[in-house]
Amino acid sequence: MSKATVNNPTIGRQTQLPFRRAFQIALDSMKARFGRSIVTASGIFLGIAFLTTVLTQSLLQWPLPEKIAPGTFMLDGQVNGLGEFSAWKSISVDEGIKAGISRTVIERVSSGSKTFSLTAIAQGIADAKRADRNLARVKSESRSLKKVDKKLYEVTTGDRDLSLGEAKKAGVPWGMIKHIAGDASTIKQSALAAEIAKQPYWVSLWTSRAKRYAIFKTVPSSAITTLDKRYALTLADALKQARGPSKDADMKSVMIVNHNGRRILADFTKDNTNAGSIRLADGDNVLVPDRNVRYRTYWLVIMSLLVCSVGITNSMLMSVTERFKEIGTMKCLGALDKFVVLLFMLESGMMGIVASIFGWLIGFVLMVVMAGFSRGWAVLATLSPADVFKMFFEAVGIGLFITIVATIAPALRAANMPAAIALRAEI
């Protein structure tokens, strides 16, 4: 020990330690009390994980692109109308002819008026398809009828009344039974025998019906596409026409997931024209959420924010108060109040960031996996990376913010209290 003279009594001003040194001390302190740091950080971690599950849940609210029949779209979970065609808009006959639809077709659907709608044509095409299917079925049934088996022979020989079920059991096609019976609940054996005898007529009945609708087959799809471009069904039309949204509908956040998985969010209360410009196509899903859903989401987010801030505040408060004595000691050794606050800010900041990132990660993965198992892995397609990123920064930002805010009050209190009182503090 050198014969060091005692320190020069002249009073100077204590200088703030460089930030790098403070950072190093904060890091060392966290490492030294690793166990306690983990406990404190887990408070932040749990809060943010909880918040993230709620935020992720609200992102996963998007409807899934479902496989639904062509020419239809989903509105509020119900298959509605036609998506591909300008369903309800009236088109003048001249324009229809100019586009390439045959006059016969237009006359049939316009029934004398000067306008027609593509809905009618689409309906006709749908009917034509059905007629085709029926015809094919009848043909195959009539073929089987030719091979008269024993059962059918027994049923058709005699003159008693047959119940419809009996006839069906014997192998008579249902279509034919209904045709003979009309409104009655029984059919005469003789009538059935006679009907079977004039099979060709029965088939031609269906054939003629098919012919009736077959006319629509002549409508070229190019003509419909041309008209569709001008008279496309927009989201606004769909919502106006469909039985769709109820009184509680949340028109502020109408959601569409189209057949490609692309997502559109429309606000009807604000910008009706926007919705008017969104054209619906085959297989689009339109979801008009219930207003309660939005309020419930708000409620959940607010509650989870509260829970998360109370949890974080509690752990930070605890971790600062239990170190009052240490703060007092450091002040005795020449630490500036500012330095003490900075130290705690750094510690809680580092802890806040790391714990928030892990909290977000766990919350997000947990929620996506749960949604994946319950709703199918297609949910992943509805998550846009931009939204996920936004949520990440929100969650980590909130975590950091609450942590720092929760640390400032006790740290300031500790730093500003006279060292003597801080030293006396007992936990």
Added chain:
Amino acid sequence: MATATAPKREYVVRTKDLIKEFTMGGQTLQALKGIQLDIYKGEYISIMGPSGSGKSTLFNMVGGLDKPSSGSVFINDVDMAQLDAQELAYLRCRTIGYIFQSFNLIPVMTALENVVLPTVFAGTPQDEGIERGMELLRLVGLGERFHHKPTELSGGQQQRVAIARSLANNPAIILADEPTGNLDLKTGKEIIALLRKLNREQGVTIISATHDLKMLDISDRIVWIRDGRVERIEERADVQLKVGEMESEDE
């Protein structure tokens, strides 16, 4: 001889009409009722008194750990009330070293780190600080145990670390608040001997609040405090005999 040299000696601490009031449950309690005290440079002074007499409060006032309600404390003729936060921190860092009854070591730091901490706050380069810390730990006889945490040390050893820490920045004054209060008789004696040695060899002024009568033996002066007032100030020579009697009663 002592009386002849006294007028030439410099004051290191002086208090003037020191009053401290606490408000507890709506009642105002006067812990210090006008303390007048002059302490010379290089002196070993013990502040004696029963618990509740206000000696810890006085200790806090002199150490700049709390503010008096009225009156003033001068350290090297500087009025502490005039100092701002940065100057006060400077004073606590370099001019005063503190030793506490409960040691107040930072539990997560090793002995060496604890001793080095004041040099960190003083802005001493790291290598220099560590060198100084090791030197001090050797001085207090703990050179081998520098890497131990406070929980791995005995009470006496912890107090030695605290003494080493108080010396880190070569302070002019060491304030010791009941330094032997938590120690057994033998360890207490060792600590007292160590303090005395530092006082003699390094010329550091030691102000110790205590009710440990063993302290009396080595003090230059003893300030008796009772009920927030200085009851009497005694030179060592006056009390030596009395202490001898008391100690023999103890043992």
